[in-house]
Amino acid sequence: MSKVHILEDDHFHDHCGVFGVFGHPEAAKLTYLGLYALQHRGQESAGIASTDGGDLHLHRSLGHVQEIFTPQALENLKGSAAIGHTRYSTAGDTTLLNAQPIMIDCNKGKLALGHNGNLTNALELRRRLEHRGSIFQTTSDTEVIVHLVARSTARNLPGALADALNQVEGAYSLLVLTRDEMYAIRDPRGFRPLILGRLDGAWVAGSETCAFDLIDADYVREVEPGEMVRISRGGIESLRFAPEKPHQYCIFEQVYFSRPDSIVFGRAVNKSREQMGRLLAREHPADADIVVPLPDSGVPAAVGYADESRIPFRMALIRSHYVGRTFIEPEQSIRDFGVKLKLNPVREDLEGQRVVLVDDSLVRGTTSRKVVRLVREAGASEVHVRISCPPTVSPCYYGIDTPRREELIASQKSPEEIRRFLGADSLGYLSLESLRAAVGDTQGKYCTACYTGVYPTELVQLEVEAHREG
Numbered sequence: 001m002s003k004v005h006i007l008e009d010d011h012f013h014d015h016c017g018v019f020g021v022f023g024h025p026e027a028a029k030l031t032y033l034g035l036y037a038l039q040h041r042g043q044e045s046a047g048i049a050s051t052d053g054g055d056l057h058l059h060r061s062l063g064h065v066q067e068i069f070t071p072q073a074l075e076n077l078k079g080s081a082a083i084g085h086t087r088y089s090t091a092g093d094t095t096l097l098n099a100q101p102i103m104i105d106c107n108k109g110k111l112a113l114g115h116n117g118n119l120t121n122a123l124e125l126r127r128r129l130e131h132r133g134s135i136f137q138t139t140s141d142t143e144v145i146v147h148l149v150a151r152s153t154a155r156n157l158p159g160a161l162a163d164a165l166n167q168v169e170g171a172y173s174l175l176v177l178t179r180d181e182m183y184a185i186r187d188p189r190g191f192r193p194l195i196l197g198r199l200d201g202a203w204v205a206g207s208e209t210c211a212f213d214l215i216d217a218d219y220v221r222e223v224e225p226g227e228m229v230r231i232s233r234g235g236i237e238s239l240r241f242a243p244e245k246p247h248q249y250c251i252f253e254q255v256y257f258s259r260p261d262s263i264v265f266g267r268a269v270n271k272s273r274e275q276m277g278r279l280l281a282r283e284h285p286a287d288a289d290i291v292v293p294l295p296d297s298g299v300p301a302a303v304g305y306a307d308e309s310r311i312p313f314r315m316a317l318i319r320s321h322y323v324g325r326t327f328i329e330p331e332q333s334i335r336d337f338g339v340k341l342k343l344n345p346v347r348e349d350l351e352g353q354r355v356v357l358v359d360d361s362l363v364r365g366t367t368s369r370k371v372v373r374l375v376r377e378a379g380a381s382e383v384h385v386r387i388s389c390p391p392t393v394s395p396c397y398y399g400i401d402t403p404r405r406e407e408l409i410a411s412q413k414s415p416e417e418i419r420r421f422l423g424a425d426s427l428g429y430l431s432l433e434s435l436r437a438a439v440g441d442t443q444g445k446y447c448t449a450c451y452t453g454v455y456p457t458e459l460v461q462l463e464v465e466a467h468r469e470g
Ligand code: SF4
Pocket: 191, 249, 250, 251, 252, 253, 395, 396, 397, 398, 399, 400, 447, 448, 449, 450, 451
């Protein structure tokens, strides 16, 4: 009997994307388009909440944005304001209950909330709240915020939100919708992006500018770390809800997560990635004939590497964009079946060539090992692997799904051992110093904990140290 083959993906997984519109007659449809552009940030579930001033409407489901929102579903999402969320679960499992936006009716009124990030003290807060009688509907960390808002003694919603958020730790970019207001909020360290824009007099907010481009909205500015932007018919108001903390923008957004056509943390992602490739070529030159990217995410860094080294760029690995998660494999086993479904080498380009193979990151190393074999079998005489970020040695606790530390190849093996594991002729990683330079980080505003193991929040750092000592 044929068996079902689960395709592997050797990347850190994306987290979530948020998008919202306030003051536009087609708010839900525009939010749907925004989520479509942010689909790469989460492909397990999506939802939209809208308001017509009288009530809040909600539609959520498991699956991709395109499948979830039928014309009828969008028709039912009435009103001139909407927020949407697309999700890959980083906390809580993949059930419909955990899909967002979360909607509640509490003493502060009816509200919907969409969260990108991860709260590092959610479990502790949840236990405390349950002890005091709170009943949780989901296993998601986001619900903790909602319970804290409901329990706050503050008289108005901004006060209750500030109360709640000053008790949580970690990463959050939030959109909150009430009957007549929308809030865009970013944690004081600013781990995840959140931006504001305008469209035909309406306000829009979202994770990345690629979503603004699709609906022809104009980029205005980032929501500042520690800022709560309140949008109502009366206009826009900026409130600070937490004291200033050192900024910790996620550097992996620049390396891999965000779309290359987006501007994230005020910087064009494609430009950052090309610069990573250029600096990689300076740090780890190779005597080679062609530069080949691992598509799609390795392309900008490979362009930069080829540019700097003056070695010709070749798209000698072709990616299939139509691959699902599972596949039926024939009885007769095919070597590296999963990788071959996704990538096919162009023999004519590779035959007899010394190849620089550029990828954006190396997590477990298992897929890269197969790709190196694929390239050799297609005739390459040498394969030099170049990675456009430093060795990934530590998991992320700030809204990215990462394997356990033991599964990260760079936490277990030296670069020379990894080279041998991959079967490559040479291996070079971009240094942390150059990565910071490539994203223009002159003031230490980026989080780099997955490369250093030094975490910017106290609770996580203490846990990690206790784990190491234990
Ligand atoms: S640990 Fe890594 S992935 Fe997580 S926020 Fe920091 S830089 Fe980003």
